[in-house]
Structure formats: structure tokens, C-alpha cells
Amino acid sequence: MRIAVLSDTHLGHRRFYAESFAQLESSLKTALAHNPDIIIHPGDMFDNTSPSLDSLNRAYSIFSKFSNSGVPIYAIAGNHEKLPRDMANPVEFLGATGCFNYLHNTCKLVGEVAFVGMNYLPEDKAKDALELIIEREKDALSSAKKRVLVIHQNIKDYAPGEGLTKKWLNSLPFDLILNGHIHKRIYEWPIILPGSTLTTKINEEEVLPRGITVIDLASSSVEFKEIEQKPFFYKVLEFDDGKEEEIREAILSLYSSIKGEKPDAIIKIKLKGSTASEKTYISLPRMKDLYVDNDLVYKKLEKAVEEWKASLSEKKDIIEASNEELVKELSKKMENAEEFLSMLYTMEAEDIVKELLREEQVNKEVAAK
Known part of the structure; x- marks a missing residue:
């Protein structure tokens, strides 16, 4: 079985609203180009718990277009979509329209492969909840030829904070574990983190290209496939008692140089070092796609x-x-x-x-x- 995975699309993102939908469409198009038997979305489909009607409509239109391809799409909800138990989260709501399948708290058999899904849960509840699902679905899991787990949790071996561990996850009865939430791409079979399709935090870690992950379950092979996206540049400028005009000129020059080669680029510039005066704030004209992180100090x-x-x-x-x-x-x-x-x-x-x-x-x- 071939599985295409796209995660953390963050549809309706405040800063990159249009890009979030464009890159979802690019992700699904890229996925279908690699002949998958199933497409999986492990959470944070939307950027917040209450997407606008426009966001829901755009998401529905895109998923509906690709759901007619004959390749089933399965999704769970992430921490960005978490709502109280008695309320339908936006992934559940959209799944009810039939444009994809909602996988939370269930086991679905696709061919001879069993897929178990669980939405994001607070770290202190996730382990117990997952063990209950596994116990409840043990007959279906034991009869399947292969077993795949789809979750959206922190794994503290890969990211700071509380979370599940690689050791515990590897002890579970699954041949493959697909986890969203962490935006870094990490392939450590059987644990696969596809990363995010969207640059959201505009920091140094997000310079890597965005894309999807294609997995061949029979051979345990994993491939990254890049999608169409705006290029992202993260640059550092350092100064020793720099004057305001000197710093401003350096920023404008770097911006013009990058935009000259990549007109649609997103640019993050980090300022480090010291200024010659007590004024560390650098005034700049409004420039599209430019973000400045100012760590300058007055020595x-x-x-x-x-x-x-x-x-x-x-x-x-x-x-x-x-x-x-x-x-x-x-x-x-x-x-x-x-x-x-x-x-x-x-x-x-x-x-x-x-x-x-x-x-x-x-x-x-x-x-x-």
C-alpha cells in the first residue's frame, strides 16, 4: 500500500491566509501524482477552532475536488482545532459533508490495512485514551495484515515539553505511526513526522522546503515530495555600534537583492549586535513579505x-x-x-x-x- 501524508496545513492562517489554501491544493495535487492508495491528514487542518465561513468554504471546495479522484482521504483534528467534547470541531464538521473521512476514535479497514486515528488530547490524557482505543479495536487490529496509527501529539524525543516517547510508541502494535503537530520532518521508522505544508512561525527552522510524504508500506520506504510554495529566506545581519541609517540601508539592500531574484519570497531578517545610540528601533518603509526580528542592544x-x-x-x-x-x-x-x-x-x-x-x-x- 502507498500512503501520501500531508499535515499541519493551518488553513486560514492569519499571516498566510491565501498561501494556506494554495499549498493545500498543491499538496493534494502532488499526492495524487504519486499514485497513493490513501491520503492521510494527521491534524491541524485549520489554524483555529472557529474558522471563518470563507475558510470552511475554500477547504470544502478543495477537498471535494480531490475526493472525486477515487483515492480516500482520512483526517483527524489537532490541537488548533480542539473543542469541548460535546462540540463538533471543524475537521469533524467538514468530514460530515463527505469530502473526506473523519478518523478520530475509530479503526477503519482500507484493503488489508487497519487505520486507527485519535485527535489531539492533552499530554496527560493521550496515553490512557490511546490504550483504551487499542483495547477496544484489538480484534480488528489482530485480523489486519498491517496496522497504521494516526495521531497529533507532542513527542518529547523530538520537541521540548511534555509528551509521548519514542520508546512507548514503538511498543504499540502498529507497523507505522503517523504524527502531526511537530513541524519538523522526521523519518525514524516506524514513526513518521511529515512536517507542515505551510511556513507558519517564520523562524530559522522553517527554511526547509514544504511538502508531503509518500510511504510504501510494503517496503518501508519513505520519500519527501516538495510542493509549489513561496520561497522563504531567513537572514542574520550583525552590527557593532551600528548607526540607524547604516542598519536601515543594510536591510533594504538585502531585501532588494532577494526580491530581485525571487519576487514572491517571504523574508525574515534577524538583527543582532549593538547600536551607536540608545535608539535600537529601526524605522522602515512598509515592505511586502518582510519580517524583522530586532535583537539589537545599546552597549x-x-x-x-x-x-x-x-x-x-x-x-x-x-x-x-x-x-x-x-x-x-x-x-x-x-x-x-x-x-x-x-x-x-x-x-x-x-x-x-x-x-x-x-x-x-x-x-x-x-x-x-
């Missing part, structure tokens, strides 16, 4: 804070004030960097820190009562 201010914290550590009565949270709180009280700098070298700073500590202690005492 003079940063150095002054460190010196002040060092001086505080020598005074036992206010040593606690050297922690970062209090420094942040103190800086919020200043109208600008110059005022903060001048204040750092006066006794007034110690008085303010003492007051902050006193307020913190009072708050703790009130909370305790």
Missing part, C-alpha cells in the same frame, strides 16, 4: 547595568536586587535610557531597589494571608 546601557549590579552585590542589605527581574522592573520606571544611566550611579538607585523589595515582601505577606 553603553548594557554595560552600565552590569556595573550597577556588580556594585549592588557588594552591599549585603540589597544583594537581592541584583536579580534580572528587579533590574527589568527598575528600568520600566525610567522614561528613557539616559535618565536610567544617570540614576544608576546615585544613591537614589539603592532607595528605589529597597522600595521594590519592600513592596515585593508586602505582596508576599498579603498573599500568604
Whole structure:
């Protein structure tokens, strides 16, 4: 059996609304071009629990067009679609129209292969729920020639946070496990993570091309197939006491260079290093498909804070004030960097820190009562 998998399409995405539908259509077209026996969508079909009518209509039109191909499509819901148990999530709602099959909490036999699906569940409930489904469907699973599990959970071997483990998943009675949720492509048979068809977080990890995964169950072979998409570029610009005009020109030059070669490119530029003045914000004209992540700092201010914290550590009565949270709180009280700098070298700073500590202690005492 050949299985095509496309996941985390995030239809109706706020930033990439039109692209989400275009890349769903491209994914389904690419899938059919590789002669699958079945198409699987392991969750996060939509970007939120309440898609607009336009999003639902577009999704219905696309899935309906491809459902007439004769290749069955099965889908589950992910964490982005999770609703209370007594409410139909958008994947269940759309599946009820017949444009694809809703696989949650059931076992479906396609040929001689059993497919078990489970929607996203909070990490502390997922394991028990899955074990209950397996126990309930044990007869169908034991009679099938091959068994495939479709889930949408975090796997803590691959991503931070709580989640299922590879060891536990590998102990389950399945020949193949398809998992959505994690946008990285990871192929570690029998666990397959197809990644997302859409660039959503515009960070360095998402530079890789988007696409689908095609699996031959008999030979355990896995292939990535790229889809049509807007190219995504992630670039870093570093400065040492850079002037605002210099930084602005560097951004505009890089943007023009990329757009000259790839007019439809999405561009993320990360600014690192330091500025020559206290103004770290860089004003830019509005530019299509440009996103700037500004991590620039003003060295003079940063150095002054460190010196002040060092001086505080020598005074036992206010040593606690050297922690970062209090420094942040103190800086919020200043109208600008110059005022903060001048204040750092006066006794007034110690008085303010003492007051902050006193307020913190009072708050703790009130909370305790």
C-alpha cells in the first residue's frame, strides 16, 4: 500500500491566509501524482477552532475536488482545532459533508490495512485514551495484515515539553505511526513526522522546503515530495555600534537583492549586535513579505547595568536586587535610557531597589494571608 501524508496545513492562517489554501491544493495535487492508495491528514487542518465561513468554504471546495479522484482521504483534528467534547470541531464538521473521512476514535479497514486515528488530547490524557482505543479495536487490529496509527501529539524525543516517547510508541502494535503537530520532518521508522505544508512561525527552522510524504508500506520506504510554495529566506545581519541609517540601508539592500531574484519570497531578517545610540528601533518603509526580528542592544546601557549590579552585590542589605527581574522592573520606571544611566550611579538607585523589595515582601505577606 502507498500512503501520501500531508499535515499541519493551518488553513486560514492569519499571516498566510491565501498561501494556506494554495499549498493545500498543491499538496493534494502532488499526492495524487504519486499514485497513493490513501491520503492521510494527521491534524491541524485549520489554524483555529472557529474558522471563518470563507475558510470552511475554500477547504470544502478543495477537498471535494480531490475526493472525486477515487483515492480516500482520512483526517483527524489537532490541537488548533480542539473543542469541548460535546462540540463538533471543524475537521469533524467538514468530514460530515463527505469530502473526506473523519478518523478520530475509530479503526477503519482500507484493503488489508487497519487505520486507527485519535485527535489531539492533552499530554496527560493521550496515553490512557490511546490504550483504551487499542483495547477496544484489538480484534480488528489482530485480523489486519498491517496496522497504521494516526495521531497529533507532542513527542518529547523530538520537541521540548511534555509528551509521548519514542520508546512507548514503538511498543504499540502498529507497523507505522503517523504524527502531526511537530513541524519538523522526521523519518525514524516506524514513526513518521511529515512536517507542515505551510511556513507558519517564520523562524530559522522553517527554511526547509514544504511538502508531503509518500510511504510504501510494503517496503518501508519513505520519500519527501516538495510542493509549489513561496520561497522563504531567513537572514542574520550583525552590527557593532551600528548607526540607524547604516542598519536601515543594510536591510533594504538585502531585501532588494532577494526580491530581485525571487519576487514572491517571504523574508525574515534577524538583527543582532549593538547600536551607536540608545535608539535600537529601526524605522522602515512598509515592505511586502518582510519580517524583522530586532535583537539589537545599546552597549553603553548594557554595560552600565552590569556595573550597577556588580556594585549592588557588594552591599549585603540589597544583594537581592541584583536579580534580572528587579533590574527589568527598575528600568520600566525610567522614561528613557539616559535618565536610567544617570540614576544608576546615585544613591537614589539603592532607595528605589529597597522600595521594590519592600513592596515585593508586602505582596508576599498579603498573599500568604
